[in-house]
Amino acid sequence: MLKKNILNFTLAAWEKAVEEIKLPRFRATQVWDWIYNKRVFTFADMSNISLATKEELEKHFCIDLPLIDDKNVASSADGSQKFLLTTTDGAVIESMVMYANDRVTICLSSMVGCPLRCAFCATGTEIGFVRMLDACEIIGQLFAVEKYLKNKVTSIVFMGMGEPLLNLANTKIVLENLLSPNACAYSRNAITLSTAGIAPVIAPLINKYRIRLAVSLHFPTDAQRSQYMPVNCTHGLKELFTALKQVKLEGNDYITIEYIMLKDINDSLDHARALVKICSHIKVKFNLIPYNKIASFEGEPSSQKTIDAFTAFLLAKGFRVSMRHSRGTDISGGCGQFALKKDTHTIIDD
Numbered sequence: 001m002l003k004k005n006i007l008n009f010t011l012a013a014w015e016k017a018v019e020e021i022k023l024p025r026f027r028a029t030q031v032w033d034w035i036y037n038k039r040v041f042t043f044a045d046m047s048n049i050s051l052a053t054k055e056e057l058e059k060h061f062c063i064d065l066p067l068i069d070d071k072n073v074a075s076s077a078d079g080s081q082k083f084l085l086t087t088t089d090g091a092v093i094e095s096m097v098m099y100a101n102d103r104v105t106i107c108l109s110s111m112v113g114c115p116l117r118c119a120f121c122a123t124g125t126e127i128g129f130v131r132m133l134d135a136c137e138i139i140g141q142l143f144a145v146e147k148y149l150k151n152k153v154t155s156i157v158f159m160g161m162g163e164p165l166l167n168l169a170n171t172k173i174v175l176e177n178l179l180s181p182n183a184c185a186y187s188r189n190a191i192t193l194s195t196a197g198i199a200p201v202i203a204p205l206i207n208k209y210r211i212r213l214a215v216s217l218h219f220p221t222d223a224q225r226s227q228y229m230p231v232n233c234t235h236g237l238k239e240l241f242t243a244l245k246q247v248k249l250e251g252n253d254y255i256t257i258e259y260i261m262l263k264d265i266n267d268s269l270d271h272a273r274a275l276v277k278i279c280s281h282i283k284v285k286f287n288l289i290p291y292n293k294i295a296s297f298e299g300e301p302s303s304q305k306t307i308d309a310f311t312a313f314l315l316a317k318g319f320r321v322s323m324r325h326s327r328g329t330d331i332s333g334g335c336g337q338f339a340l341k342k343d344t345h346t347i348i349d350d
């Protein structure tokens with residue numbers, strides 16, 4: 001019998017599953033507490049559960065995490081770490097951990113590879129799409145990395161391999177469990193989801209969970225965005241910005257607009273002007289991202305002088321602007337660089 005991974009359940013679904021095997025509901029709460037409050041992932045170590053109950057649970061369920069091998073943890077000069085994790089079927093996924101002040105942030109993958117094929121991204125162009133990750137494999141990255149580091153992760157970004165809004169059912173289960181006071185109990189401000197622009201599901205999802213939203217925009221016109229980000233051919237800028245206007249922002253909330261700076265492609269003041277125009281009716285903050293070179297794309301990073309001029313233009317128009325310090329570029333862990341390099345070997349070929 002194929003065992004079900006408990007990390008694929010919300011608490012309500014887990015209670016139902018426990019009742020279906022004729023165990024009392026309080027057993028579900030006990031196991032849940034071991035997993036989410038004590039971070040214990042083996043039934044054998046759950047000391048308040050009888051041997052007979054453990055055996056019954058073992059017959060039907062598992063709590064497998066993706067595996068981390070010491071050899072597949074790379075540390076960057078800037079302190080960030082890249083983890084290659086292996087799932088139970090042998091697929092390999094990447095997670096990054098970044099440190100800033102007291103914050104420990106993990107960047108989670110939602111797929112093995114990605115079908116969206118953004119031209120400047122190694123995941124989309126060098127790996128392509130392999131498969132969706134189950135909820136247990138997404139939240140499992142967090143638990144496996146915390147276990148490895150013996151440290152708690154304080155914030156979570158869905159910015160690794162894959163488009164989380166194309167893996168919607170599993171992303172929702174993970175968000176439920178990250179936010180639930182009965183599970184991980186993260187604050188909504190500790191979680192950021194980044195999307196390339198799957199317009200129809202953005203507002204319903206963000207308005208339901210009230211987490212932070214980042215949009216990988218990168219190009220301010222349909223012609224250019226469709227050229228470099230094929231998702232724009234399906235969900236163009238008009239549809240995307242109509243969706244963004246439907247996102248309910250509270251208090252100081254804003255939408256982060258991610259913009260990768262590509263020399264002579266999207267970094268002129270005309271581009272900045274076009275960007276201001278399309279973003280002018282939404283509360284946004286711009287996050288300018290230095291381009292990390294990948295083999296499959298011929299673009300070059302913008303010069304610092306160009307980035308400074310672009311930034312100054314946006315600031316003068318009254319927008320908030322931050323410059324992302326790309327982490328882990330020396331270990332291929334920067335934005336767009338995730339391509340499953342294990343030592344010198346490529347694990348998944350095209």
Ligand code: SF4
Pocket residue numbers: 114115116117118121122123124125160161162163196216336
């Ligand atoms: S940038 Fe994001 S959405 Fe685009 S191909 Fe890469 S992983 Fe997919």
